[in-house]
Amino acid sequence: MPEDDARPSGAKTWEVVVGWVEERILDGRLVRGSMLPAERELATQLGVSRAAVREGVRTLQASGVLCPNVGAGATGGTMVAGEPHVALTRMLRMHVALANFPARDVTQVRVVLERLSTSLACAHADDGARARMREALNAMDDDELTREEFNRFDTRFHVAIARAAGNRLATDLTVAIRESMRQPIMRGFDEVADWHLLRSQLRSQHHAIMSAIDARSAAEAADLVEHHIWSAYEAMPRLH
Amino acid sequence: MPEDDARPSGAKTWEVVVGWVEERILDGRLVRGSMLPAERELATQLGVSRAAVREGVRTLQASGVLCPNVGAGATGGTMVAGEPHVALTRMLRMHVALANFPARDVTQVRVVLERLSTSLACAHADDGARARMREALNAMDDDELTREEFNRFDTRFHVAIARAAGNRLATDLTVAIRESMRQPIMRGFDEVADWHLLRSQLRSQHHAIMSAIDARSAAEAADLVEHHIWSAYEAMPRLH
Numbered sequence: 346m347p348e349d350d351a352r353p354s355g356a357k358t359w360e361v362v363v364g365w366v367e368e369r370i371l372d373g374r375l376v377r378g379s380m381l382p383a384e385r386e387l388a389t390q391l392g393v394s395r396a397a398v399r400e401g402v403r404t405l406q407a408s409g410v411l412c413p414n415v416g417a418g419a420t421g422g423t424m425v426a427g428e429p430h431v432a433l434t435r436m437l438r439m440h441v442a443l444a445n446f447p448a449r450d451v452t453q454v455r456v457v458l459e460r461l462s463t464s465l466a467c468a469h470a471d472d473g474a475r476a477r478m479r480e481a482l483n484a485m486d487d488d489e490l491t492r493e494e495f496n497r498f499d500t501r502f503h504v505a506i507a508r509a510a511g512n513r514l515a516t517d518l519t520v521a522i523r524e525s526m527r528q529p530i531m532r533g534f535d536e537v538a539d540w541h542l543l544r545s546q547l548r549s550q551h552h553a554i555m556s557a558i559d560a561r562s563a564a565e566a567a568d569l570v571e572h573h574i575w576s577a578y579e580a581m582p583r584l585h
Numbered sequence: 586m587p588e589d590d591a592r593p594s595g596a597k598t599w600e601v602v603v604g605w606v607e608e609r610i611l612d613g614r615l616v617r618g619s620m621l622p623a624e625r626e627l628a629t630q631l632g633v634s635r636a637a638v639r640e641g642v643r644t645l646q647a648s649g650v651l652c653p654n655v656g657a658g659a660t661g662g663t664m665v666a667g668e669p670h671v672a673l674t675r676m677l678r679m680h681v682a683l684a685n686f687p688a689r690d691v692t693q694v695r696v697v698l699e700r701l702s703t704s705l706a707c708a709h710a711d712d713g714a715r716a717r718m719r720e721a722l723n724a725m726d727d728d729e730l731t732r733e734e735f736n737r738f739d740t741r742f743h744v745a746i747a748r749a750a751g752n753r754l755a756t757d758l759t760v761a762i763r764e765s766m767r768q769p770i771m772r773g774f775d776e777v778a779d780w781h782l783l784r785s786q787l788r789s790q791h792h793a794i795m796s797a798i799d800a801r802s803a804a805e806a807a808d809l810v811e812h813h814i815w816s817a818y819e820a821m822p823r824l825h
Binding site: 359363367370371373376377396399400403404407408409410429432433435436438439440442443444445446447450451453454457458460461512513514515517518528 | 599603607610611613616617636639640643644647648649650669672673675676678679680682683684685686687690691693694697698700701752753754755757758768
């Protein structure tokens, strides 16, 4: 029976399962912590194969909507608080790589999201969050870093700011978009003519952003992050 | 063999498939229009069951990354331009419903995205786009509409603006977030004490936004849309 789904006619049956779950989430019959019926039961109820149920469930796991309940079988799943950002990041990263979203468009969206999360971080960042930002910042001052290592700490700095925003959707979207730009930025770094110049610009811009966050100057921090993102974009011709 | 995946030990094998595709998209070996290897071949190559391959592929279809190539079997898939917003919308809608993202957080993000897409629409909206906005706007002036119908045209007005932005990522995110708020806003409408007052406020705010777009006054349109979104939010206590 699972093999039914290999046939084109079965190509949509997993969507029945996704639709069934979605409908119940939207009308509140399934909430965080709810258990799905067993795989066999759900298959009977929806008139689809168990393979279709499994595929629908896996799809929703990949979206961070369901999580597997270990030991309870494949569909004894729990509705989750989940980690939507994992699925979001993966999805955006692939779509950016497929150039469904040109780098200029992504950068424009990145600017408004990082303006928001940086402003919010000025109000919400606690000592621990500020320590994480400063740690990434200080790591970037090491002249021995490869461009790849530098890029990793650069991402970490921006992600630490986003995580301090206190708005989970802003954080998740900011992180997903920053992560989706990691490889294009890395390739951009590799092709920059004057790497030392770019590196020192990025460092001083980061330090200025950090100072504004420490001073809780939300408007200034937002303007600095916007200028920083656009100037890095302009410095990397391959992104254009 | 497909049944292997029902066992907890097999719970991660579909992720191998997703990871394999993702890696090749990120390094450029798979581009838009590329075909995946046949299901059987991919299963052998990755050392997983055909069911795992199928589940991985379905997951990527649900993310809008792959699309089925009808007639070529379950995994004879094509890499796509895709419709990332369909997957994004569905995902965000469920996470908003699960309250993984509180309405206040969503509204805050919605404001910065709609500011951006409205500003861009001032520059990029052509006659057709403006006609679609005006059509939704005029429909909302009908006093006979139910609250649900009013909400539908309200969504359509905001979506028409977002689609005119000329930045696909901004459009997709704005539409996904606006759509994810459709049901909460609908429930909010149902509980508003003075519906006629709210309706007339929303109408006049929409008309003002339309005028600013017609005048290509980007800064004014962005401010108007921000004020509009927050005032609607404040008027619906159940969102708070």
